[in-house]
Amino acid sequence: MFYQKGENKFGGVLVMVRNFMQVKRVECSLPNVCVVDVKSEEEIRIVGVYASESRSWNWQQISPLLSENCVIYGDFNVDLEQDGSKAVGLLNWADSYFLAPFTPDNPTSLRSNRVIDYAFSNSAKIDIQTYKGNTTSDHYPILSVLSTKIKETVKGQTVHWKVFNLVTEYTFYFWEKYWSLNNLDMTYNDYVQFLRLLSARCTIFFPLSKYRVAIPAELRSFLSYVRALSFRQMRTKNIELKNHVRAFDMLWHEGCIGKLRQMGIPLAYTEWIKAWLENRRGYIEINGEKSRWFNIEKGGPQGGILTPTVFISYHADMPDFLSWCTSHFFADDLAAILAGQIGIKYSKQCLDLEKKLKLFVDQLEYYCLLT
Incomplete structure (x- = not known):
């Protein structure tokens, strides 16, 4: 200024x-x-x-x-x-x-x-x-x-999180009372605006060549504090997705080979991959006691790079079924990013996100049935 x-x-x-x-x-x-x-x-x-x-x-x-x-x-x-x-x-x-x-x-x-x-x-x-x-x-x-050109890489930024955390501690009782006495949506908007302005005030800029970017511990602590305050006001919880089934062990052999052929992979390679996946046997050992041998009709051998490569190739068309959201696929893990509408009440944002999440789960289930 x-x-x-x-x-x-x-x-x-x-x-x-x-x-x-x-x-x-x-x-x-x-x-x-x-x-x-x-x-x-x-x-x-x-x-x-x-x-x-x-x-x-x-x-x-x-x-x-x-x-x-x-x-x-x-x-x-x-x-x-x-x-x-x-x-x-x-x-x-x-x-x-x-x-x-x-x-x-x-x-x-x-x-x-x-x-x-x-x-x-x-x-x-x-x-x-x-x-x-x-x-x-x-x-x-x-x-x-x-119109002009600004060098975007000239400056980096960092936030004085200790100052940020100190101010939020000073204002904790005010916001605690404010949450209880006022409209929930209005209070949410006011609180978000307060955090945005406070972070802007605590932000400094510097040449990127002289600093290394890091995620401070104060940020993780503050996020925990915000979640605790949010839960006390009975806000919608975060969604936690867990990996209950080992995807590599559930790889469908016939469907995988058929899709690889449709992708134009030469027949010699697909036949070699088929021979590598099929006709495998295994047993279970507990405390030195071995079970009988049984056939392994799904999945692929673990410990190498070929199974993840085949798995990723098999599911390469998954983003086509989830084209309305941003999805990231790494090995057998899938992460999807869904954005709610802006400029509407918090309660309507939650309803909008619920609809999008249901659509995401339904389309993912449909894809799983096909594959």
């Missing part, structure tokens, strides 16, 4: 920047003028201006602050179409430094039908428009998009 003091109690310019962006402030002694350099692949200089009628400086004094890739945003107090000589003077100065004006289509002043908030740029094209929502100012806010 960068601030430049104004010339009266209502003046001043504030420039706020996202944490992950590299920004350097440029020295400027002019009141109501704030200048920053954004460090992207092409450095961009952004100048924030509030040009009041009673300002003590003129446009020529801003000229030394301009660069080859520069954008000027602000309240210029000049309508380029209606203000005659004032507009001509501003445009002549802009033309001398190859600055093109970019104005919104609608008026920006609530007091008159004038466009006095806009931008100048000597490089890229700017998209700019007025915001028609609520405002406490006598101007409509303007929204602008400036």
